[in-house]
Amino acid sequence: MIRAALRILLALFYAYAGYAHIARPEPFLSIMPEALPAPEAIVFWTGIAELLGATALLQQFSKELRKAGAIGLALYAVCVFPANINHFVMDMARADGGFGLAYHVPRMIAQPVLVWLALWVGGVTDWPRRRRT
Template identity: 50%
Template sequence: MAARTTSRVAIALFYATAGSLHLFVPEPFVSIVPSWVPEPALTVLFTGLAEIAGAAGMVQPWSGTLRILAGWGLAAYALCVWPANVQHMLLDIARPDHGLGLVYHVPRLALQPALMWWPLWSVGVISWPFRNC
């Protein structure tokens, strides 16, 4: 049980920080929003708010149901931002200096499923692969 609680706090810190960056330093995020997404600046604002709301939901003490909904929400969020991460990689690779390069982008994209799994495990929706936590 302590592992899941610690994990929820870590996720909350991660997403609260990311959400704050989306709100207070939006330019890098706006620049990687795929062209088919309408209103990039507004989208980044809403994604920042979603991250902060998910973080708060993960650590609030009143409702296990709300924690589970926050876990599902953050898992869905990680899936929904995957296209922006792909877009970021494509933009970087197209630059003459290759930006952050594949050494950054390939692990980032490969770890996206872990960012979907992590909140679900932390709220107890799934137990794989740690059956006894």
């Protein structure tokens, strides 16, 4: 029951994030590493990826599709981590200290938790509650 509730919450989180990437890309464009080509396209397609992953997590008909969505969202969280690091570095270098460590440190810690959570709620892993046989 907890897994199902967290699956719905995570799907809603990613659905909102996907919508935000498409509807208001400016904040996401501002944290993109400069070395990446076509930042507008990257932000748009990351929004699509979040929406597709959220949809896969919410569906009830195919456990395999749900697992594929979970793996996709976990990989997504890994792939966007460089943008989060870039945001951390750029923001902390501002004269006013930007959002500060109270914002960035929890965000950095949350990223691997999101990877695990996607895999757990999608039924890809049972860790840390795996039964020993």
